[in-house]
Amino acid sequence: MDLVRYTLRRVFLSVxxxxxxxxxxxxxxxxxxxxxxxxxxxxRPTAEQIAKARVTLDLDAPLPQRFVxxxxxxxxxxxxxxxxxxxxxxxxxxxxxPATLELASxxxxxxxxxxxxxxxxxAARRGSxxxxxxxxxxxxxxxxxxxxxxxxxxxxxxxxxxxLPLAGRLSQQMSISDPLPFLTGFxxxxxxxxxxxxxxxxxxxxxxxxxxxxxxxxxxxxxxxTRAAMIEILAxxxxxxxxxxxxxxxxxxxGHALPNAVxxxxxxxxxxxxxxxxxxxxxxxxxxWPGLGRYVSEAILSKDFPVxxxxxxxxxxxxxMMNLVIDLTQTLVDxxxxxx
Amino acid sequence: MNRRDxxxxxxxxxxxxxxxxxxxxxxxxxxxxxSPIFTLAHPAGFPDLDPATSFSNDGAVLANVYEGxxxxxxxxxxxxxxxxxxxxxxxxxxxxxLTWTFKLREGVKFHDGTDLTAEAxxxxxxxxxxxxxxxxxxxxPVTAITAPDPTTVVFTLSSPQPLDVIAASGFAAWIxxxxxxxxxxxxFNAGNDAGSGPFKIDRYEPGQRAILTRVAxxxxxxxxxxxxxxxxxxxxxxxxxxxxxxxxxxxxxYGLAYENLDALKANADLNVVVNPSFETLFGMYNTKKAPLxxxxxxxxxxxxxxxxxxxxxxxxxxxxxxxxxIPSGIWGHDPDAPVPNTDLEAAKALLAExxxxxxNLELVMTYATSDTLEATAGELWKxxxxxxxxxxxxxxxxxxxxxxxxxxxxxxAQDIFVMYWWPTYVTPYDYxxxxxHSEEAPAYNLGYYxxxxxxxxxxxxxxxxxxxRTKAEAMFKEAQRMVIADNxxxxxxxxxxxxxxxxxxxxxxxxxxxxxxxxxxxxxx
Numbered sequence: 014m015d016l017v018r019y020t021l022r023r024v025f026l027s028v029x030x031x032x033x034x035x036x037x038x039x040x041x042x043x044x045x046x047x048x049x050x051x052x053x054x055x056x057r058p059t060a061e062q063i064a065k066a067r068v069t070l071d072l073d074a075p076l077p078q079r080f081v082x083x084x085x086x087x088x089x090x091x092x093x094x095x096x097x098x099x100x101x102x103x104x105x106x107x108x109x110x111p112a113t114l115e116l117a118s119x120x121x122x123x124x125x126x127x128x129x130x131x132x133x134x135x136a137a138r139r140g141s142x143x144x145x146x147x148x149x150x151x152x153x154x155x156x157x158x159x160x161x162x163x164x165x166x167x168x169x170x171x172x173x174x175x176x177l178p179l180a181g182r183l184s185q186q187m188s189i190s191d192p193l194p195f196l197t198g199f200x201x202x203x204x205x206x207x208x209x210x211x212x213x214x215x216x217x218x219x220x221x222x223x224x225x226x227x228x229x230x231x232x233x234x235x236x237x238x239t240r241a242a243m244i245e246i247l248a249x250x251x252x253x254x255x256x257x258x259x260x261x262x263x264x265x266x267x268g269h270a271l272p273n274a275v276x277x278x279x280x281x282x283x284x285x286x287x288x289x290x291x292x293x294x295x296x297x298x299x300x301x302w303p304g305l306g307r308y309v310s311e312a313i314l315s316k317d318f319p320v321x322x323x324x325x326x327x328x329x330x331x332x333x334m335m336n337l338v339i340d341l342t343q344t345l346v347d348x349x350x351x352x353x
Numbered sequence: 354m355n356r357r358d359x360x361x362x363x364x365x366x367x368x369x370x371x372x373x374x375x376x377x378x379x380x381x382x383x384x385x386x387x388s389p390i391f392t393l394a395h396p397a398g399f400p401d402l403d404p405a406t407s408f409s410n411d412g413a414v415l416a417n418v419y420e421g422x423x424x425x426x427x428x429x430x431x432x433x434x435x436x437x438x439x440x441x442x443x444x445x446x447x448x449x450x451l452t453w454t455f456k457l458r459e460g461v462k463f464h465d466g467t468d469l470t471a472e473a474x475x476x477x478x479x480x481x482x483x484x485x486x487x488x489x490x491x492x493x494p495v496t497a498i499t500a501p502d503p504t505t506v507v508f509t510l511s512s513p514q515p516l517d518v519i520a521a522s523g524f525a526a527w528i529x530x531x532x533x534x535x536x537x538x539x540x541f542n543a544g545n546d547a548g549s550g551p552f553k554i555d556r557y558e559p560g561q562r563a564i565l566t567r568v569a570x571x572x573x574x575x576x577x578x579x580x581x582x583x584x585x586x587x588x589x590x591x592x593x594x595x596x597x598x599x600x601x602x603x604x605x606x607y608g609l610a611y612e613n614l615d616a617l618k619a620n621a622d623l624n625v626v627v628n629p630s631f632e633t634l635f636g637m638y639n640t641k642k643a644p645l646x647x648x649x650x651x652x653x654x655x656x657x658x659x660x661x662x663x664x665x666x667x668x669x670x671x672x673x674x675x676x677x678x679i680p681s682g683i684w685g686h687d688p689d690a691p692v693p694n695t696d697l698e699a700a701k702a703l704l705a706e707x708x709x710x711x712x713n714l715e716l717v718m719t720y721a722t723s724d725t726l727e728a729t730a731g732e733l734w735k736x737x738x739x740x741x742x743x744x745x746x747x748x749x750x751x752x753x754x755x756x757x758x759x760x761x762x763x764x765x766a767q768d769i770f771v772m773y774w775w776p777t778y779v780t781p782y783d784y785x786x787x788x789x790h791s792e793e794a795p796a797y798n799l800g801y802y803x804x805x806x807x808x809x810x811x812x813x814x815x816x817x818x819x820x821x822r823t824k825a826e827a828m829f830k831e832a833q834r835m836v837i838a839d840n841x842x843x844x845x846x847x848x849x850x851x852x853x854x855x856x857x858x859x860x861x862x863x864x865x866x867x868x869x870x871x872x873x874x875x876x877x878x
Contacts, residue, residue: 047753047754047757048753048757051753051756051757052753054486055406055408055486055487055488056408056409056487057408057488057777057797059490059796060794060796061490062485062486062489062490065485094538095400097400098400098401098542099401099403099406099486099538100400100401100538100539100542101539104539104542104543105559108558108559108560109559109560112560164592167596172596172600179593179596179597179600179602180588180590180593181561181562181586182558182561183561185390185392185562185584185586185602188556188558188562188564188584189390189556189564189582189584192556298589298590299590299592299593300593301561301586301587301588301589301590301593303558303559303560303561303587304560307560307589308560311398314751315751315752315753316751316753316754
């Protein structure tokens with residue numbers, strides 16, 4: 014019951030966050046020196062084209078009226094058209110958002126899979142060569158700039174070993190010979206529903222390097238946090254009691270110690286997921302990944318305000334939801350975390 | 354079997370399963386060995402595939418899918434520039450240059466099977482004019498289009514203009530199937546097409562790639578060994594573009610760093626093709642703001658500009674010194690134009706004459722953020738000007754912001770506006786009108802130059818360019834010399850077009866009238 018009330022309250026509060034963000038985006042767009050009409054009219058517009066665009070976009074209407082119209086449009090998911098390309102933003106988001114979500118989810122999965130067990134093992138074998146290796150690895154993965162790590166991975170796995178693709182989401186032959194029908198936009202899911210194992214493997218192979226690049230930072234931090242928390246907890250009396258009861262080492266580590274230690278690491282990984290939605294521009298450019306980050310960064314450079322607004326709103330929603338999921342997960346993993 | 358054993362065996366079987374998965378050789382050269390696929394690694398995306406409004410890199414795709422009435426063929430060796438017939442086989446203009454009649458090619462079919470007719474031409478251009486986006490302004494002289502019979506289209510103009518050249522534009526001049534006249538922007542951008550060209554859009558994955566396949570029975574035919582498929586891979590990262598062309602995953606690319614070109618030239622698998630482009634770099638002086646409102650001060654700045662250093666440092670010597678604003682390869686280019694050469698002593702003397710010796714003058718030059726060539730030009734100029742006691746402040750800005758500042762109040766705007774220009778359709782008037790014709794509200798004349806004699810000269814020349822091109826050309830050259838004499842701008846360099854392709858690709862001809870467009874139908878392997 015507590016859980017339901019807690020969730021409802023958080024969802025209710027999130028509405029204010031979203032409305033606030035919508036308002037801020039609108040205000041910023043008014044303050045930034047730029048002429049939307051000129052942008053909408055094309056790369057080299059004439060004065061008549063700009064004047065016509067002003068009318069089309071209704072830019073001369075009073076501010077409050079425009080805000081209401083803007084907020085209504087955002088609320089109904091009708092994001093309008095991009096000033097720069099005149100394409101429907103919802104049409105674009107259908108393509109770019111799943112691409113980014115797929116990458117971010119997979120990299121979060123990798124970060125969990127690599128960072129937390131590594132932290133546990135390092136804590137259990139404290140001071141051993143495994144621990145030192147883990148520490149070195151985590152420091153490197155946190156300290157190495159994304160673009161450098163990405164290029165290193167491309168060099169080793171693609172250029173030298175030739176076992177993983179250089180870039181893109183699906184290989185060219187696949188797109189030509191065996192095109193995947195667009196369903197959800199998540200290639201892995203679409204491949205499964207279409208019953209195409211070859212496409213699934215192709216999509217998976219394309220995911221590994223960019224996801225690994227994105228996962229490096231949160232995995233490194235998660236490893237450090239887990240290790241530190243585990244060391245503290247492993248010295249606790251309940252662990253001594255568990256040992257005395259003769260429980261196996263893995264059971265003690267993963268069953269009794271980890272749930273108490275994993276909180277901070279989960280938070281970091283969860284936030285890095287939200288960050289990856291738009292913060293992964295570099296990774297997306299280097300791996301030619303057609304994602305939200307690239308889409309938005311292009312929009313920002315050209316001050317394509319409707320695209321920026323739509324993407325900000327979508328990311329805000331994802332962020333708010335992710336935060337909620339993390340908090341709920343933490344209460345499930347560690348019941349001591351109170352629902353307040 | 355306990356839980357640990359289950360986990361262990363699961364992990365082992367997963368490992369075992371992954372080994373025989375016949376991992377594809379990803380670095381395999383897709384593009385080699387007689388492959389019928391031509392892959393272009395494009396450093397920019399395709400924002401708009403609607404042939405009426407497209408006015409960007411999307412032209413690279415559309416030029417293979419759609420056709421216009423004519424095509425501009427640049428001068429080569431001693432052969433002068435001409436217009437090649439495409440969907441039109443012949444055309445003529447009335448003596449006053451106000452009526453243009455085009456005869457259409459017979460037997461041309463659109464990809465949807467409908468025939469090319471005069472109504473289709475009329476409808477396409479009217480659709481473009483009516484939507485009025487992108488480069489639709491090229492048709493502004495057109496007052497009426499009629500189709501007296503299925504193979505004849507007649508255009509009536511409000512003023513004499515070279516409509517045959519306008520019809521060759523790489524933007525807003527595509528002819529589409531009558532069946533698509535009522536389709537909207539979203540339909541085209543979903544990857545549908547309505548062209549008559551050698552390729553049709555088979556699949557479009559936004560942000561990733563466009564796949565074009567050859568249509569059967571294209572009227573223009575194809576060379577032996579021509580490509581069946583053209584794939585435009587959108588790869589914004591120049592390092593990745595280079596990786597792909599070197600590894601054979603791409604057949605053609607551009608936009609690689611100049612300093613890497615020597616290594617690419619040494620690679621026997623690659624062909625580095627350097628051609629002139631119609632893109633020229635210049636800086637417009639603010640003629641409405643002190644001290645650059647004085648022609649002699651402007652002249653001194655132009656004399657202090659390090660032309661040769663910018664060509665060598667900025668383009669590895671591949672660009673060419675600009676002779677005015679009209680680049681070579683385009684009619685109206687003036688190879689003997691009296692442009693100033695770098696001469697710091699003369700510049701110093703001129704400044705002294707104007708009372709500006711060691712004046713600690715501060716001048717602001719705006720240019721596009723992330724444009725390394727413009728930045729290099731600015732840095733080198735700044736060094737020279739420092740010797741004359743002038744502090745050049747380099748101000749990189751996003752294009753929209755740079756333009757916005759320049760359009761506001763000339764008295765508060767930049768001192769020098771650095772930008773590139775290329776023509777929407779191939780005429781010197783495009784450069785001379787947009788950049789230096791008097792404007793009531795600034796649009797592209799961002800040095801605010803105003804000279805009624807000049808205005809009249811180019812307007813008259815433009816009116817003649819449909820009927821007497823030789824005379825028009827002489828007038829355009831004279832007008833350009835007026836701008837040079839008035840030192841309205843510093844003419845920096847004509848940008849080279851550098852394309853890198855696999856050595857086994859045959860039949861490549863760069864056409865600067867269509868920037869970075871590859872006509873894939875002309876190629877073979």
